[in-house]
Amino acid sequence: MREVQLSTSQQPLWSIGELAERAGATVKTVRFYSDQGLLPEAARSSGGHRRYGAPALERLQLIRSLRGLDLPLPEIRRILEDEDAIGRALENAVDSRLRELGSEVKILRWREAALHLVRDCPPAQRAGRLRLLSTLSSPPSTAPLARFWRAWLPPRMPRQATAAFLEVAVPRPPDEPHPSQVLAFARLNAMTAAPCPGGRQPQPEVHRVAGAGGAALLYAGLAEAFELAAPHLRRARDPHPGEALDGYVAAYASAYRSRDTPDFRRSLAARLSAEPRLDRYWELAAAVLTPPGGRPRPTPGSADDWLRAALRRDNAEAA
Incomplete structure (x- = not known):
């Protein structure tokens, strides 16, 4: 059975690997977010290795959920730093991303219509249409x-x-x-x-x-x-x-x-x-x-x- 290290408050502490396993993430991902200062360390082992508690697991799960919404890392950092108003910060970030996605969808729809325009015209007209659309x-x-x-x-x-x-x-x-x-x-x-x-x-x-x-x-x-x-x-x-x-x-x-x-x-x-x-x-x-x-x-x-x-x-x- 794996031995789980306990902190002075009797809360379990995990290594990077153990935290990654519980969160369903890779060790590389956990180390990256930790290096970015987004995951709180609860302690260090006698050998200087990082140890994480339950707050780090909650934080990691939140980060992964935000990344699932395709929010960029700077936005995630602002949300995490504004813990007293995390709901408002998250709403603002989601609204901003929705506006960006709306713009991206509009771009894709124009490109799709332009491709149909070239594909469906007579072959002799394609070169001229490409020049016009360029x-x-x-x-x-x-x-x-x-x-x-x-x-x-x-x-x-x-x-x-x-x-x-x-x-x-x-x-x-x-x-x-x-x-x-x-x-x-x-x-x-x-x-x-x-x-x-x-x-x-x-x-x-x-x-x-x-x-x-x-x-x-x-x-x-x-x-x-x-x-x-x-x-x-x-x-x-x-x-x-x-x-x-x-x-x-x-x-x-x-x-x-x-x-x-x-x-x-x-x-x-x-x-x-x-x-x-x-x-x-x-x-x-x-x-x-x-x-x-x-x-x-x-x-x-x-x-x-x-x-x-x-x-x-x-x-x-x-x-």
């Missing part, structure tokens, strides 16, 4: 899209107004993308990252007329009009005059320092038809937001199209 991180960054719009917006536009516009103009990558959404985002990324002829995107006339401050008011008014138009788009209603169109025209009337009159509406329709269009951007943005078979989600581009058509109809009816 420009994306997993999950992809929206920074190129934001830079594209910052270069398009009037210089010195207030930061808050710019942030509000980017919130609606830049589509967020879905957490569980379909391969078609990955392809749309990759194309959107390539489009916005490509250099513009002349170094700057063509801008609408209203930017020059309104200036930075006026443009902020313009886009705030347009955002409200787009929100009012969105339910009509979701229900696939034909463009028609109403509250959404009135808000749309009012935003431009303010930027042009004019009033909403029949003459202004006619001149606005002509101005808008002559402005540069970003149809391809909004087409791809809608594809990013909408999985196959889903109902298309309204974008500022589709809402603007609907409101322009409503304006043309209104002008036609007034004539």
